[in-house]
Amino acid sequence: MSDIFLVLAGLMLGLSFLGGPYLWFIPFGIIALVFGWLNRPKKILPSLTRPITDKLDRLVRIESKGTEFISLEELIEEKSSQTVLQLSKSWQEVENDVEQFIYETLVFFKSMMPNVYTAAVFFPSKAPGYFELKAFCSESSDVLEKATLSPSHGLVGQLIKKRVSRILEGDISGGKTLYYYQNNPPVHSIAAVPIIQNQQTRGAVVIDSLQHNAFDGETITLLKSVAKIVGTTAYMSYMKVKNHIEKDQYEVLYQYQQNFFHSMSVNDIYVHIAEYIKSAIPFDRLLILALDRPKGDSGRVVYANGIDEEYFENQTFTLSDEGLLILSMIRNTPMERSIEEPTIRIKRSEKQTDLIRHILVLPIITNSDENKAEMVISLERRAPARYSSHEMGLLKPIAGAAGFAFMRTRAFEEKEEQASRDGLTGLINxxxxxxxxxxxxxxxxxxxxxxxxxxxxxxxxxxxxxxxxxxxxxxxxxxxxxxxxxxxxxxxxxxxxxxxxxxxxxxxxxxxxxxxxxxxxxxxxxxxxxxxxxxxxxxxxxxxxxxxxxxxxxxxxxxxxxxxxxxxxxxxxxxxxxxxxxx
Structure with a gap:
């Protein structure tokens, strides 16, 4: 199938060299080229057991609900393990393939328009509101690799700031500054269009020329075709990686759910919850709180990982304390909020930090007859963004399985405890x-x-x-x-x-x-x-x-x-x- 698309692409792009009406074969040829490239034989990605954040692009976002979007970068957290290194390498291969395809597309486009001095593609950078040079083809040696553009950076910056549908300038007097050059060549014409995905600007295709009035409306039409092809190619490539990650995450979820139905202690349940969350959900601090006994009013932090973990480990609490986690436990209600000032988690005297910007508290139901929860999970992170619906979809099933296992295991341990202790003194028998x-x-x-x-x-x-x-x-x-x-x-x-x-x-x-x-x-x-x-x-x-x-x-x-x-x-x-x- 890949070979057929590539042959069709060659025929249509070859016809476009005849000029005139044959120029309209260019976008169709590029589309055939894209499908040929996307259907080529691929390496199988390694199984994912831990999330990563290597050089993931903000181009790809999936609309989940309302105006909420999630990116690959938000789904994945950097960890040090052999599996992560393998996946990171595979991700880099996909990213390099995307960049190579974009470069080859720009080379072909520039060959069709000899008056083009530089053709470039920008994607959003990690810094919000900025574009970064992803790939380019130029006659100049002054192009800055990985150049970054802000909304205030000249004509191209308008694509970010004003969300304009195109830029077409043919008589730039004196040669305006273009911030992707190290020196300022005498560019007189520029044309640019945004790359749109999910009704959001995810990049830009830019061409310039040393000639006056080098581009016209037809150029913009062709640029929009290139932008669509580049955006779709990158989107579909990154989506393949994202889908692989999510599939593997659900497989891990199933494995951990099965583990809860095997014989284990209450402490084993705490550890399994923590291990699963660390494998699937990004966080900067994880706390698990549990009551000391059913229907009791006191408990402790049974697990802590991340920022100030040594301080929080084994911290005690009562249900009369005023923390957010205690409130979630009493009400048996999930709570999620962004943090702009110090927030009490357990009690007023606790250690505070200004590093955390978002917190999610999820109670674990262990007894449907009880109004309060016996255990809660707290996930905190530096980023102010809410946890996505995908992440919540990974958390809730494990919370349900853990709650059932916790209730069953605690009842078993209580019977064992009763059999091993003297009823009058509480001493062992x-x-x-x-x-x-x-x-x-x-x-x-x-x-x-x-x-x-x-x-x-x-x-x-x-x-x-x-x-x-x-x-x-x-x-x-x-x-x-x-x-x-x-x-x-x-x-x-x-x-x-x-x-x-x-x-x-x-x-x-x-x-x-x-x-x-x-x-x-x-x-x-x-x-x-x-x-x-x-x-x-x-x-x-x-x-x-x-x-x-x-x-x-x-x-x-x-x-x-x-x-x-x-x-x-x-x-x-x-x-x-x-x-x-x-x-």
Whole structure:
């Protein structure tokens, strides 16, 4: 098919050399050339797993809704990965092909009009409101490569500023300044037309001549044909890349949605959400907030990436805070706004930055019966532009899948938590303690460290139940559990209710001295505590503690617990309210 179009292009362009009425074969020949070029065999683009912003042009924009447009540059964000480098290389090949086609079109056009001194094509630059020289064919060596034109730059600038449909000047007195030349040649004629795509000016085709009155209305007609061909060619080429990117993004979306239906923890869900967003949506800061428990009123930032990520990671909040993200969570409503002044995201005391210009907050629905969301995603970026409908189309499905997975996983973890903890004190139970003990013993053996074991028992606890009743006994057990937790390292050591009035504590990386010091500190704290029991005067209690230091050479966990229990028995039989170390 490509060969047929190219042969037709050759025939029609060849006939145009006859001049006269045959000149009208030029636009049809160029159209055939375009279709031949567009249908040539192409390299397959590599699969996209991360967006890029290399040298993407602002020429291509797709109308999505109303007056909103999205460009390839807005769809793609620069990342460092092997896949991105491959796609960047492929994109550069497409861009080079476009530039080469434009150049060849200009060469042919100039050959048909020998009085043309320079023929050039401009596309919008990255700076808003400016045009950049994309390709040119000239007899002059003074043309500035990548020359930039603003609305105030002479005649050509009018195409940007006034959105005129053409420029035709045939007697430029004294040779006016043309800003795409390094020096000012004696140009006397100029003709230019805009490149229009989606009713927007996306570039310009410009020709000039050293002769007076070199161009006329027919020239403008031919220029408009060239502008249409150049614009369509670039548009269709870039659209092919864009469509490939979007197709791959939806494939990635499907893969991540499938991941949510596999067994995972709540933390895995946070990570999967973040990984997907990083692969598909450009941002300069990403925050994920979640409540600590269903129907709770407090939570934390469970994930932060981008600007000030270290500050926001694990920041806590309550639903009484005044931030935008908190409001979105309470109302269960997406919020999007441009930012021109400091905006509170979580609470008033948070760190502020003037780098962010736009924010999107998307609540994740985990329970349709709840008015508020349990989790929200915040995407922020430096650019003030809204997130496109395409980007929202990528975000909403993943939010729905994540919400369902979050609800299911949290319910499972809550049941697991209930099965592993004592209902009265909230401490881990006998079974869970043995699991943690085995894991910690393996780690201690690898690192050559000791484990301290404490077995505690409330002295004369039966008398409390018999005298004040079991509710009073429950108060005592809960209070003792609280004291034990306060006297050890919560994130390192392990406290468990072992049964009845007995507790067991595992001290990680302990020495004989630290083991005894901790045990004495616990015993003293309980001895000094006044236990508040309803309708009676506060009472004092004591505990007895048996301790045993487990060295790497001691591998029998059952024996270790037995030794600590024997030390506890000795403490109770020799006066109570004391610490005894097994020896």
């Amino acid at each position: 006998h079974r869970t303690f043995h699991q943690k003990f085995r894991v910690e013993k393996l780690r201690a053996n690898r690192q050559g460290t000791n484990i301290g074991l404490l077995m505690t028992d409330i002295d004369k606890f039966k008398n409390i139940n018999d005298t004040y009743g079991h509710p009073a006994g429950d108060i005592v057990i809960r209070t003792i559990a609280s004291i034990l937790c306060k006297e050890v390292r919560n994130d390192i050591d392990v406290v468990a209710r072992y049964g009845g009035e007995e507790f067991v504590i595992m001290l990680v990386d302990a020495s004989s001295q630290s083991l005894r010091d901790t045990a004495e500190r616990i015993r003293h704290s309980v001895e000094q505590k006044l236990f508040e029991i309803e309708r009676i005067e506060p009472i004092r209690l004591t505990i007895s503690i048996g301790v045993f230091l487990i060295t790497p050479e001691h591998d029998d966990i059952r024996k270790a617990l037995e030794f600590a229990d024997k030390a506890l028995y000795k403490a109770k039989n020799t006066g109570r309210n004391k610490v005894v170390e097994y020896s």
